[in-house]
Amino acid sequence: MNELFSLAVITGILTSAIRLATPYLFAAVGEAFAQSSGVVNLGVDGIMLVGAFVAFYVTLQTGNLWLAVLAAALVGLLMGLLMSLISVTLKAEQGISGIGLYMFGLGLSSLLFKLLVGTVQTIDGFKVIKIPLLGDIPMIGEIFFQHSLPVYAAFLLVPVAWWFLEKTTWGLKIKAVGQNPAAADSLGVSVDKVRYFSVCLGSVLAGLAGASLSTALVNLFQENLTAGLGFIAVALVYFGGWKPAGILVGALLFSTVNAFQLWMQVLGVNISSDVAVMLPYLLTIAALVFATNRVRQPAALNKPFERGEN
């Protein structure tokens, strides 16, 4: 048990946590955009799967990782357009269209994998880049500055997303549309356009989340590669109170506990593996219970907008 608190192990846990948090960050920050504009997209997991496959496949065929990332973003965009069409233009119940999108993505990614690839293969994904100087700092360097590009990108995304939501005209529109679409509409802001944009932006990030899995974290594709990760990402948006910084905290908490339980198992701490695997979920719930300031969700979340209603 003491071993668990040695410096090496702590370094190990935190390094793992940073890595594990990557897809959650992409997906959850993306979902935060969609939700800030009032659209719950439960199809994140499906989009991630298609993104993961496409990135994997393009890498397999061309070896060009940048092309792979671009392709993943593109299919994310396409699926975002589909989601927007159904839940913004056609004003469908968002929870259900999201689940439809999830099923579609799960099926499509597996189908394409079956048809185009067949068996599991590994690819050469993004390599670890040690940041000069910073990467050499003992402990800190290993934890923060020896990762692959998508990992850095995910963490960079947090301040960028914050800036976008809080400091730009577009961010203002997104938040207004999520809080009071009628007000935004009455000022000539196109609610549908803003929602399309936010959902699509979120979906592009979901596609990238998938790509980060298949080209940086596991370097392969397999049916249902995400294993429900996208749903956790949606939950993290609630955890983070629709704020990128809150999401960062949530994602890190979740992944740190996950890394911690893996180390506990590896070090042979006497605890049932099932209980260990439960830990991150239990802790996320507990953290929410004890979080003092609970943020209100965007007032128009999950409410399709139609002019003239109320």
Place this chain on the structure above:
Amino acid sequence: MTTPANLQKRIQRVEMCDIVKRFPGVLANNKVCIEVNAGEVLALLGENGAGKSTLMRQLYGLYRPDGGQILIDGQPQVFHSPADAIAAGIGMIHQHFMLVPTLTVAQNVALGLKSSREPQLDLERVSKRIQELAQAYGLKVDPEAYVWQLSVGEQQRVEIIKALYRGASIIILDEPTAVLTPQEVNDLFVTLKRMTQEGHGLVFISHKLHEVMAISDRIAVLRDGQMIGSRPAKGVTRDDLVKMMVGREVKPLAPQPLQTGPVCLGISGLRAMGDRGTEALRGVDLEIHASEIVGVAGVSGNGQRELAQCLAGLRKNTAGTIQLNGQDITQASLLERMAAGQSYIPEERMRDGAIREFSVQENLFLRDHAAPQYTNGIFLNFARMAARTREVIQQYSIKAPGGDTPIKNLSGGNIQKLIMARELSRQPKALIAAQPTRGVDIGATEYIHQRLLEQRANGTAILLISEDLDEIRTLSDRIAVMYEGQIIGIVARGEATVEQIGLMMAGIPLQETRAKASA
């Protein structure tokens, strides 16, 4: 954010010709024609559901007309969305404010506008410009404040600034005074006057005829979607307007004095916190007798809302007691208070008073659905409920196709009648009525007033909270004026002038005013 309002081309004249607008089952506008000129105020009158808001929403691009034309300075226009109308120089202050409460005033104003530092917001610049406009038109606001922190009057000023900021030269105000106190109405009128002087043309919608006569240059009246007529405001009397609107005469009420009974509702030392974390009630003492209407006047935000909520059991008080017929109900739950004979007509009827998607019948039994005479065990007795609903619809002349109609298809006045019916049919010992006629047309207002007086005659103690000083003065046996969470004074009917009450609302006790007058 760079174009100042006065740089934009001024509209001289807006015409709406033969406008037709249909909704499922409703012909909301039937060949309606109006015109507004720069520098004048056109008042639009009509009962609830006459089609006023619908007409204006078409001018603002929110609806597309099914027929007819909109002309600006003689040029035909097609507005696909508010963006088009805004670009053409039209602004609108909506009946229900269109503000984002979680954003600041400056953010609300900047919303949808190009920034000078695109894509970054430039809120300092917006704030500066807001301040300039505020100065020019006499609209006091703090650009950095969050909208949720603002009083209703301040929110309205933000709405006006939003329109001015966008260079609107024709501005529509849909029932702007419904939620304002007399003082705020005065301030608003000063601003409106200044706007017409600056060359703005205004469309003003209101149910309060004296306001209409005070501010407007021309008056147009709509009834059942049709234009009844339009005439200059000069020389028009209240009775003329009422007849045009309602098609019959509606006389102001003159309640007879009544012998009041023993104290029914006793409030003493009541303190409570408000939503913004400050103390909203700071020791309220008030006694209301049976067969008495006590009106509570005050500038909104001085604790009236919190007082009503405390009495209803929706807000916890921090100190003090509430008694109902000698029984302490301070800690009682809402249901217990109801059982003890208390009724409550909430201020926000669509938010707190009724459920849009529920039917007339379901709304009628929202509070009493579990009463023994309408249930068998846990099962609802629909036959009894339906019978009772028919009775009530008849008795209170609620205009509804039937008891199973969802109330979202009813007009505001009829919804208010329904809530009245629900609360009064319980034969309450004490009734708290908050803003019972806000936004309700003249006919329905008269009706509601009659009912309140009837209830008073039946021995109910009524606490009437209203921002309509005329209503308070007409109905109340005594008037309690609230200022900063306390009752600053209580005057009997006829004991004080409007001016004196107005001063009390501003925090100057009656004695001081009188002392000054006699000095």
Place this chain on the structure above:
Amino acid sequence: GQAATPAPAAKVVRVAVVMPSSTTDMAFSQSMYSALVAVQKEMGGEAAMEIKYSENMFKVPDAAAAIRDYASQGFDIVVAHGSQYGASVEEIAKDFPGTTFAWGTDVNTFGLPNVYAYTAAAQEGGYVNGVLAAKLTTSKQIGVTGPVEVGDAKTYIDGFVQGVASVDPSITVNKTWTGSFSDVALMTEAAKTHIAAGADVLTGSSQSVVGSIGAAKENGKVLWFGTQSEQTTLAPELVVASQVYDWTAMIKEIIASRAAGTLGGKTYTLQLSNDGLKIVFNAGYNLPADVKAAADAAIEGIKGGKITVNP
């Protein structure tokens, strides 16, 4: 058992298989599907043997429907390739006494004359892999990753641990279970954790271990031992050996006995001794001769009964 090649029959043998994961999972389902295809090829292609499959049947009622459906379509042999299908097979087999059912992995034929049960003594290959692993580790730390400790995942690991202990009891074998059959990312991270903790040899079972292999590959120096299917292609430099389930002999025998009139009632166990289990060494990996010899000795020992491995 000895598999006799079935006499070329005029009639096409119709075989259907229902399996819980995909035919390309590099593990359990693929091992059966490849075996069927191999037998088909040997028998002369589609003209001699028809194969139909239902994959990803992790929902048992769907699998039951599929099994019943194939039986009612007149398939001669229906393979229910998942231990969770047992109850379904027991029920359906009674309704189709003329159809042969094979199900595994289990040992129970329910006393029915038309049911074969089959299982793999995964602990045997586990033992051999364990011996190899113990000889090759220099850090004396070995990591095991898997989804859930059940079925042949458990028996394989149990055998593996015994194999390691037989060489050097001081070597530690650490196990992590991720709780999910599909969470590859967590599996990868589990493997990385083992590596960070000092392990230089890894093994594990089920379809999600491809994640662990990926982690080994990324590290570049950590060795891998596979089970169920041959996993060499996933990391040609690092996979030392794989225990491969080879069901071909069993299938051939079932077809032959059916032709001879025996519809079932027997239990098969894949073992090293009956060539159902094979240790496939990666030709691309430069295995020291003494280590290979130790492994061969273990194989012979198990085959000959000199070494007993407890499941």
Place this chain on the structure above:
Amino acid sequence: MPPESHPRSQKSWLDDWKDLAFRAALPFLAMLAALLIGAIVLAFLKVNPLTAYAAIVTGVFGSMSGFTQSLVKATPLLLVGLGICIAFRASMINIGAEGQIILGALGATAWSLAFRNWPGWILLPTTLIASFIAGAAWGFVPGFLKARFRVNEILSTVMMNAIALQLMNLLIRGPLIDQAGVTAGTYLAQSEKLPESVWLTRLIPQTLLHTGAILAVILAVVVYIFLWRTTIGFRIRAVGLNPDASRYAGVNVPAYQALSLTLAGGFAGLAGAVEVMGVHHRLLEGITSGYGFSGIVAALFGGLHPLGLIPASWLFGSLLVGADKMQRAVQVPSALIDTLLGLVVLFVVGSAYISQRWAARRAIAVSKAGKEAEA
């Protein structure tokens, strides 16, 4: 109100009928549209789409086994859907049915094995109750967290699913493991068989159709009565539509939100119970079969109405069975099925708005016609 406000009086029965026919047909049209896309994919896979789709129809209606199978699948969908429906009426989104099914299945298994010697007439009903309570407990937790701490239920139910799964892994390999598997050295992750006295009677020999289907239909009617005819149901619906007005009407809003999730959990728990008691006769891995998610979809197909759910869950069950059948008939990868189902869900939810718009436009047209006739 203008005189036009009673459109019904001007509508002929024919208009009504056309209206109804169109609105009822639209989901099917949407489904056909989705299948059309599927046909293109099938053609791409060199499979004749007609053969494939014929297999769906014959798969369900062509044989007793297919038909009963669709009912077997509809049963848990209906039960889960009922819970979703109750929660949704209180405006609670229950993503946690997967976990609640697991708990129900665990409850039924543990209870019936623990008291296996009890006579069937008492063991069977108590087993059902135990499963209801176990599922309800799993729904209560997020309900309580919502009521007491305002923890968003989407978040907590997702987390509770993961926890339930691990809990089952723990129990099914520990206290509940089938000892026969341990003895044989197979260590299968499944429980012992439940005592026969709690097996739900099979309604048709050689099929899996069991009395759970009847129970589910009865419960649908019960839930309908509960939601629309009782005071508690009234309050649940009121809370869902307008919490502020409900609070004002004296309803303890958080308590009813918690109650709705608790009941939702209970019904999902029953779904778990009928699966172990009616279909598998034991607890095994993958017991939920994804019904926790597809139940949400079925609930939506049924208009989130308990009675609408009866045909909707059957329809969805048939679709699942037919799709499986198609997979077997034309040997396409099973992933195609998920893809198609996803498309069907997307198209059908999307079509609801079109039908709404259409109805509104017809109402205007009808009232206009009436007006002109009057003039």
